[in-house]
Ligand SMILES: Nc1ncnc2c1ncn2[C@@H]1O[C@H](COP(=O)(O)OP(=O)(O)OP(=O)(O)O)[C@@H](O)[C@H]1O
């Protein structure tokens with residue numbers, strides 16, 4: 001699990017972050033470096049950039065220095081390891097790579113990374129291997145990194161051997177075997193479902209093409225049909241691929257640990273970009289609490305650290321009952337204009353998590369910085385109306401004109417009408 005990250009001369013701004021051992025939320029405007037931060041977190045734990053492992057990826061490329069003439073560094077440390085050591089790794093301009101020291105680094109535990117575009121990466125300390133010597137004979141994959149297509153169809157090595165069968169083949173064979181993997185899958189799908197009434201569950205296997213010999217898994221839909229997983233909606237595909245990877249990784253991890261004669265891993269870190277991606281508000285409310293609990297479906301001893309990027313006020317509101325300052329953090333990225341400086345800078349703030357209750361209050365909070373939860377036109381007309389109401393002598397003609405505008409824009413039950421009508425009727429301009 002990740003304890004701290006320190007970025008010097010890379011990305012939109014230098015920063016140092018301390019992560020909580022459980023839930024870590026990251027908010028901020030587009031383009032301020034949230035996904036980049038997840039890439040760095042993944043790299044710190046695995047020592048490989050996602051696109052370095054799998055060149056098919058369009059994101060997750062090696063981080064390059066901002067100012068080429070200055071030193072660029074990434075500092076990090078892990079929790080739950082025997083010695084908490086701060087690592088600082090510098091960029092080597094001549095090699096155009098990060099100068100990773102030799103030797104096996106501390107084990108951060110299992111790492112899952114769900115990227116915004118549907119790519120997925122898994123790192124398993126039992127199966128992925130760091131070369132410790134140049135003449136190391138073991139040739140193990142440095143991580144399992146899947147493009148969105150490979151999630152479904154499987155991951156092959158350059159020599160044609162299969163690293164992972166992919167969701168379609170594995171799910172179908174688990175279903176035929178009716179063993180532990182199927183039990184895990186059913187449990188994980190149920191736990192990540194939007195509600196007990198809309199439970200994700202496997203349907204009967206089917207075929208979708210004369211030219212595709214694979215048995216195709218299906219999902220039972222609430223409207224009584226079994227729909228092939230490749231035809232499922234975007235939101236469902238995102239969640240079922242997450243469920244599949246959890247089960248695939250855990251199954252393979254258990255087998256590997258058995259072979260090695262070691263106990264299974266207890267620490268897991270999930271890095272999830274745009275955690276609400278494609279999900280209806282009902283599902284947005286349950287997804288983060290469910291992710292915090294989901295490893296318990298696979299093992300009783302797991303500790304899960306979640307680092308999740310979100311653009312959703314519903315996600316923020318949904319974790320209010322769980323949020324605990326002792327083990328959770330909220331990082332917010334903002335563009336800040338400093339006095340006397342024309343160019344704004346990106347600032348990472350460790351915000352205090354205050355329970356705001358209502359989702360619209362989250363929209364106008366530091367997390368999303370909106371002026372109001374209404375349309376821009378309504379926000380503008382209400383500002384004008386508030387200005388009129390604050391004047392000592394109200395210009396009746398102006399107020400009447402604005403009243404006409406308010407009637408076209410504001411809902412009949414809007415609470416603002418109470419104050420507007422009270423003043424208007426009292427002063428006689430309504
Ligand atoms: N490989 C890289 N090397 C150096 N800096 C990078 C690299 N990739 C991204 N960045 C920095 O990160 C910024 C993009 O940030 P990022 O994609 O993380 O935004 P985001 O906050 O996730 O936005 P959105 O909400 O739109 O997804 C770039 O403008 C650049 O400054």
Ligand SMILES: [Mg+2]
Nearest residue numbers: 034035036116
């Ligand atoms: Mg992003």
